Amino acid sequence: MERVFNFSAGPAIMPVPVLKIIQKDLLSYQGSGMSVMELSHRSSLFQSIINDAESLLRELMEIPSNYKVLFLQGGASLQFTMVPLNLGKNKVAYVDTGSWSKKAIEEAQKVEGLTVDVIASSKENHYTKNPIIPLVDKEYDYLHITTNNTIEGTVFLNIPTNINVPVVADMSSNILSSSYNVSDFGLIYAGAQKNIGPSGLTVVIIREDLMGQKNQLPAMLDYKVQADNGSMYNTPPTFAIYAAKLMFEWVKELGGVAEIEKINRTKAELLYEAIENSALYRSPVAAGSRSLTNIPFMTGKEELDKLFIIQAESKGFMNLKGHRSVGGMRASLYNAFPLEGVKALVAFMKEFEANVGGV
Numbered sequence: 001m002e003r004v005f006n007f008s009a010g011p012a013i014m015p016v017p018v019l020k021i022i023q024k025d026l027l028s029y030q031g032s033g034m035s036v037m038e039l040s041h042r043s044s045l046f047q048s049i050i051n052d053a054e055s056l057l058r059e060l061m062e063i064p065s066n067y068k069v070l071f072l073q074g075g076a077s078l079q080f081t082m083v084p085l086n087l088g089k090n091k092v093a094y095v096d097t098g099s100w101s102k103k104a105i106e107e108a109q110k111v112e113g114l115t116v117d118v119i120a121s122s123k124e125n126h127y128t129k130n131p132i133i134p135l136v137d138k139e140y141d142y143l144h145i146t147t148n149n150t151i152e153g154t155v156f157l158n159i160p161t162n163i164n165v166p167v168v169a170d171m172s173s174n175i176l177s178s179s180y181n182v183s184d185f186g187l188i189y190a191g192a193q194k195n196i197g198p199s200g201l202t203v204v205i206i207r208e209d210l211m212g213q214k215n216q217l218p219a220m221l222d223y224k225v226q227a228d229n230g231s232m233y234n235t236p237p238t239f240a241i242y243a244a245k246l247m248f249e250w251v252k253e254l255g256g257v258a259e260i261e262k263i264n265r266t267k268a269e270l271l272y273e274a275i276e277n278s279a280l281y282r283s284p285v286a287a288g289s290r291s292l293t294n295i296p297f298m299t300g301k302e303e304l305d306k307l308f309i310i311q312a313e314s315k316g317f318m319n320l321k322g323h324r325s326v327g328g329m330r331a332s333l334y335n336a337f338p339l340e341g342v343k344a345l346v347a348f349m350k351e352f353e354a355n356v357g358g359v
Helices: 016-025 044-061 075-087 099-108 223-228 238-253 257-276 302-314 339-356
Strands: 067-072 091-096 115-121 143-146 167-170 187-191 202-207 294-297 329-332
Touching: 016 238, 044 067, 044 238, 067 223, 075 099, 075 167, 075 187, 075 202, 091 099, 099 115, 099 143, 099 167, 202 223, 257 294, 257 339, 302 329, 302 339
Parallel strands: 091 115, 091 143, 143 167, 167 187
Antiparallel strands: 067 202, 187 202, 294 329
């Protein structure tokens, strides 16, 4: 079957070479006679998989030795609760940059006895431009940010230096796609289904001194319990961890995160240039805040947007419909999305514009 260009925001496209390895291993992993999905999480074969996955991620992100790497379940949405449960003692600070940060704020507000302050927000400009983050002093237990906003198409590529508390980052949609210094963060979490593999896995990178600060937490929601048990307090998402290991190997073979970021910039610049040079399309996002991985655009006319999506699908450009809160179209260009797919989309955009007269 011919593969399409999949612009889905997640679960997202995976590299064909990785999918072929999964296909090869599916019935018998390393000659074991068992599928990789059938391996016991207590087996030496799986222990090797999870050890390799952690080692590769540490190498790719240059994770310092005083940080733990956890492979958990529940998606980034569970981290909206785990973070304040584990790190929030009295007062915490959040930056509101869109749909997912709002959900994180709402969950933190449910933690009894915890004061949640939204210290910066881009709500007034409809989440189209990053807010200025003020000085954050030690009255707060942590500051929470969303590095990349999948729905709104904004990104923080640089972390402000005027933050004197641990920074917690939801990096679900741009982990491994842009270079960050892990030491700038106290905790990073990311759902896997954008750049790490299939859904079902959540990666957490946490500074050791931030664990075990609160007693009598439910075991499954306690970072220290999870770390002390090597991410295997219960049966972990074994297949997703195996796929993540393959994805980490693929990123490493391409040259690592810095090289991936160069490729991602090339892809994004190509699409943004097509939007800027068009009389039909526009980007709703301010130039200095634009994401490299999730790029919304629109014609300004709902009927034209619908026609664009229909015609795009007929040519193999799938999942371009924008989120209902933004409208228009959205191209998600994660690590595995090929450059030729962006070039083909740009060519189609020009063809569509010519056919509708650019108005």
